[in-house]
Amino acid sequence: MWRKIIALCIILCSFLVSWVWMDYKKFLNDPIQLTTNSLLYTVKSGVTFKQIALDLVESGVLEYPWYFIVLSRITDQAHKVKTGEFQIKPGMKPEELLNLLTKGEVVQHSITLVEGWTFKQMMAAIKANDQIKQTLDVSDEMLVVKKLSLEGGYATGWFYPDTYYFPKTFSDFSLLKRMHKIMLRELNKAWQSKDKNSPLKKPFDALILASIIEKESGKKSERKKISGVFSRRLIKRMRLQSDPTVIFGLGDRYDGNIRKRDLRGDTPYNTYVHYGLPPSPIANPGKNSIIAALHPAPGKSLYFVADGTGGHYFSSTLREHNNAVRKYILGKK
Numbered sequence: 153m154w155r156k157i158i159a160l161c162i163i164l165c166s167f168l169v170s171w172v173w174m175d176y177k178k179f180l181n182d183p184i185q186l187t188t189n190s191l192l193y194t195v196k197s198g199v200t201f202k203q204i205a206l207d208l209v210e211s212g213v214l215e216y217p218w219y220f221i222v223l224s225r226i227t228d229q230a231h232k233v234k235t236g237e238f239q240i241k242p243g244m245k246p247e248e249l250l251n252l253l254t255k256g257e258v259v260q261h262s263i264t265l266v267e268g269w270t271f272k273q274m275m276a277a278i279k280a281n282d283q284i285k286q287t288l289d290v291s292d293e294m295l296v297v298k299k300l301s302l303e304g305g306y307a308t309g310w311f312y313p314d315t316y317y318f319p320k321t322f323s324d325f326s327l328l329k330r331m332h333k334i335m336l337r338e339l340n341k342a343w344q345s346k347d348k349n350s351p352l353k354k355p356f357d358a359l360i361l362a363s364i365i366e367k368e369s370g371k372k373s374e375r376k377k378i379s380g381v382f383s384r385r386l387i388k389r390m391r392l393q394s395d396p397t398v399i400f401g402l403g404d405r406y407d408g409n410i411r412k413r414d415l416r417g418d419t420p421y422n423t424y425v426h427y428g429l430p431p432s433p434i435a436n437p438g439k440n441s442i443i444a445a446l447h448p449a450p451g452k453s454l455y456f457v458a459d460g461t462g463g464h465y466f467s468s469t470l471r472e473h474n475n476a477v478r479k480y481i482l483g484k485k
Contacts, residue, residue, distance in 0.1 A: 179219040179246060186242040187212065192259060194237045194320070201230040204253070213240055213249070220246055229254045237320040260317040265331070267438035268366045270400070271296075271307040274436065278324050285323040299325070300332055303356050308400075309363045309433020310335055335359075338439055346446035351386040362445040363433035367396035371463050375444035381456055381466065383448035390454065392423035400434035457481060 193211065195204060201224050205217035214220055224230035229250055236258030240249060261283040265274050275290045288296065293307045302310050312335035316327060343355045352358050361382060365375050385392055398414055399406050401421030415422070421430040437445075453466040455473035459480050467473035 179216075180223070181245065183243045183245055184213055184240065184249060186240070189242070191240045192237055193240050195233060195235050195253060197235045201233060204233065208249075214246070220250070223247065223250060234258070258319045261320060261322075262315055262317050263327075264315045265311070265313045265436070267313040267441070268435045269313065270435055271311070274311060275324075278327065283320050283322075284318070284327065285321045288324050288328075296325075296328060300329070302332075304360075304432030306432040309359050309436055311436050312338060313436045313438050335436075339442060342439075342442045342446050347448060349383075349450075350446055350448060351383055352446065357429060358442065358445045359437065360429045360433050362437035362441040363435040364392070364394050364396060364430075365444050366435050366437040366441040368394065369464060372440050374463055375441055376447055376449040377451070377453070377466060378456060378464070379444040380448040380451050381453050384452075384454055386428065388454075389427060391425075391427055392429070394423045397421045397423045397430050397434055400430075 191211065191213065193208070193213070199207075202217070202221060205214065205220045205224075208214045208220065209217050221230070223246055227247075227250065232254040234254065234256035236256065238252055238257070239259050240252070244252070261281075263277065263281050263284070265277060269277075271293055272290055275288070278284055279286060279290065296302070296307045297305060300307075300310070311328060311331040314331075314334070316330065318327060339355050339359055343358060346352065346358070352361060361379065364382065365378050368378050369375055382392055382394075384390075395410055398410060398417075398419075398421065401417070401419030402414060415424045418425055420426070421434065423430060451466075452468040455467040455470065455476075456464040457467075457473065457476045457480055459465045459476075465476045465480060467476055
């Protein structure tokens with residue numbers, strides 16, 4: 153009697169094990185079914201793999217959690233899951249999903265920070281991006297200066313403008329550190345090959361001049377010519393007389409127009425009043441402006457004026473410049 157019972161139990165256990173194994177193999181081979189084209193799933197810090205499996209069931213990704221937990225244990229990956237935001241796609245098999253979570257292939261968000269922006273403009277764009285973890289305010293400029301030990305006492309100019317990719321909840325300060333590191337790299341790299349005739353004494357000077365060039369012209373083709381004008385003025389101890397420096401010095405007082413009283417105003421950035429470079433950059437310059445600052449075009453021009461086409465007319469004498477001003481600005485022949 154007992155032998156029959158034991159034999160029956162063995163048969164039932166064998167059948168059960170076989171069924172479970174077949175069901176597990178089916179689980180491994182069946183693709184994930186989603187009701188949408190993809191699902192953004194976030195793994196938070198500190199959660200267990202069991203919690204993840206249960207959450208994936210609740211999210212409609214998995215039908216049962218246990219096989220997924222078994223798979224993680226068999227492959228020794230339960231403790232290797234990364235935190236972050238992952239994109240789960242229909243058709244993925246459970247093993248592919250596990251690999252996605254353990255390899256850390258998180259969703260990358262992006263932000264484009266434009267050449268010529270000030271720190272305030274840059275921070276406004278960062279603050280408007282809801283994928284970035286906000287820890288700073290636009291008014292925290294001096295805090296950023298202190299934390300990153302920025303030369304010049306102001307943050308504007310020290311952050312490389314580009315498109316940056318980052319995972320969800322990447323902090324604003326982490327982004328600033330990355331931008332600053334790249335700016336230092338690009339600035340120092342350009343400094344190594346600077347023109348021997350450049351009047352600039354140190355990389356910080358190049359950053360300041362590059363920021364002025366960035367604001368003076370959006371045309372890549374004439375930036376070295378503008379650099380040539382400013383370099384010759386520095387050598388001759390002439391005032392730079394750059395409108396963008398005046399505008400930066402006015403700050404919130406600038407209303408879109410520069411008046412005669414603004415050109416005479418005694419701010420540290422007014423290059424109509426003060427000789428030499430202003431005390432710090434007036435914008436975040438791009439790579440082309442940095443290179444232009446260190447490689448001024450040769451020539452004799454000491455003046456330039458906007459010609460109405462997006463470019464500038466360059467003059468070597470004040471008389472020629474005044475004639476150009478009358479032609480292009482005042483509309484007189």
